[in-house]
Amino acid sequence: MGSVSGILCSFPWLILIFVAHTGLLGLMNLCLCASPQFGRQLPGTMVRMNVLADALKSINNAEKRGKRQVLIRPCSKVIVRFLTVMMKHGYIGEFEIIDDHRAGKIVVNLTGRLNKCGVISPRFDVQLKDLEKWQNNLLPSRQFGYIVLTTSAGIMDHEEARRKHTGGKILGFFF
Template sequence: MGRRILNDALRTMVNAERRGKATANLQPISTVMTSFLRIMKNRGYIKDFQVFDPHRVGKITVELQGRIKDCRALTYRQGIRAKDIEQYRLRMLPTRQWGYVVITTPNGILDHEEAIMRNVGGQVLGYFH
């Protein structure tokens, strides 16, 4: 599954937020995208999301909260060690106070706080703030 699909979905959400819409429809979908959205929901950046017909092309409807300023998926694979996560976060996010870097690890897809807490590294999927 290419990262272009994830990046297009995240950009669709950002554009819908900027226009003041309440929902965004994402299509096509992937399991990585649902994991990314689950992290965003747990951190309070979106209200909820629903997956329709995941066996075919599928569609996800996301209820927006108006809190997303920017959200991107990296199109290149960048490996990161557990001790380097904090420096990467400071470089990519605008401030220390909000925003999360999403990393795919051997323990699953985690945000930077959980990855630091579990002391695991992996590949950076993207970030949101």
């Protein structure tokens, strides 16, 4: 629709043909649909569906490109705790939370050790006895990589959850 209205505005004689063919109501409808204040999404804007997935995808892409740092926005408690688990195991360097009085930003220092990280959506319930199955499906080998769970005792990796003898919902993985 936007391209048609752009063409009509560029060629005024085309408006006369368009009005003759569709009537004045068709022209008004075209103009209303093409204007941004009537609920049409502006080009280049995107609605964020999963903030954690966007953050981990940004880290993955920056790591593949060989970057030393990556900026993540917006900031959330879940992202910060996920990054803390990654930092504890040495897969990323330190990170800094920047409060910009909006949604916040995080600057993550990359070490080059991370191969892949991702989100599991939907957040499946994982019992302690099923953890081995998820480990085999998600991680490349037995002693390599971690699954991140959110439990009643907080966000932790699968080994800590096994030590604390607790299950939870699966957030994602990294290796």
